[in-house]
Amino acid sequence: MAPAADREGYWGPPTSTLEWCEENYAVSYYIAEFWNTVSNLIFILPPLYGAIQTYKDGLEKRYLAAYLCLTAVGLGSWCFHMTLKYEMQLLDELPMIYSCCVFVYCLYECFKYKNTVNYPLLFLLITYSFVVSIVYLNLKEPVFHQVMYGTLVSIIVLRSVYIVLWVYPWLRGLGYTSLTVFLMGFFLWNVDNIFCDKLRALREKMPPVVGAVTQFHAWWHILTGLGSYLHILLSLYTRTLFLKHRPKVKFVFGIWPVLL
Template identity: 45%
Template sequence: MAPLVDLDGVWGEPTSTLDWCEENYVVTPYIAEFWNTISNISMIIPPLLSLYYISMCKVERRFYWSCLAFLSVGLGSWCFHMTLLYEMQLLDELPMIWGSCVFLYAFYESNAKPKSHNYPLAAALLLYAVAVTFIYILTKDPIFHQAAYALQVFGLIFRGLYCVLINKQDFSAFLFVYSIVLYTAGFVLWVIDQSFCSQIRQARSDFPVPAVLQLHGWWHIFAGLGTHGHIMFSCHLRNQYLKRNPTVWLQGILPFVSLPVKKN
């Protein structure tokens, strides 16, 4: 049974401004939050696979950058939850801001002309990321970071609804629902984990498989799958606009986008 108190490990006392609901160093002294760490595999494997598959489709570079941004969040989050050190916390949280700027650029340019570049949008997103980074490092206020990230998520949701309901672009209904439902499910679990930590810790001590109640780990899994779904939705939407006839296929529970191979 998982204890209700935190233990000591090789990384020492946490220096991060956040310490999540998982008890520290319960599974191994080498990983502060074991389940919160390994659950980041859902933000590491999907972007690696995506980079491999989209490289065969020769999509625009913005989608390579989206996968790399997604991967950086997964690796940063792994390091943060493994150590609970402030430097590793920044390695997790700042890529969330910068990576979301990449997602926003790719998504808002879904119906742009081929080979075009929206420099004003890129400059605005760069300014936003720099400003959030500067303010957050000065204030060290997690609420500020969460609000700045939430604003970006709302921007992605607004753009998705605009494309589907108002602009009526051709889109994949499966990818749209996949990304929205999974990310929302993850967010709900994150809120529950934040709001009822003491009750959840007590429940874990009495539960036969306490790992099942590691809700922040489930947030990683669902948010990772939802983010992967969004990148694929954005890629599909863009290539549908370019009339490249994209198709969606599944590898297990992961959807991917493929394009017809051009014949010589």
């Protein structure tokens, strides 16, 4: 049964195996979790810009795939939080696995010559994605998905730390910023889950706009979206350095980093 603070809306009763702390249909009749939905823009727009820039610069297709996979996560998450339907939940969660597999491939292939393909690693990651998808579709256990996703993230973090400590130490700022932002998001994700009842009670006493600041799952989107984008930037920076290019970071509108 939905919590008392939740309302009925356009998409009907939730069918997803997960519901988050944001009150359902509190802002819009057409969007189940408004703040959790619109916060996905950070997964959609900046990676699209990155994909366009990657294509224009003629960089390797795997980095184009990395940006587009991040966009796919954002679109899937938008649909999930807008509807709270199980099918849309899968559009959110499964692309998280697939995108991380692309990130792993990019990061572990940074120091290979151009136009080479690591078929064993490719096969391993495709198999991992396939097995996780099949098991999750049958098991329908969110904890399983979270563990499988966390495993991939851990692999990415370990490789990133190796690169910034021993290969290109001048990239530590970018690497540590990416990791710190992501961990901040993970921390707020846990706060949102553990203290949901208290957060909801607190929001009842606040004006809606002020209460929106306590939507920590939305902050998880913003911070992990930024952290993931910065990770792709780190991976791409590492790759271009290995290929003897001279990349530089430019800030669009003075705030958003892109690689040129």
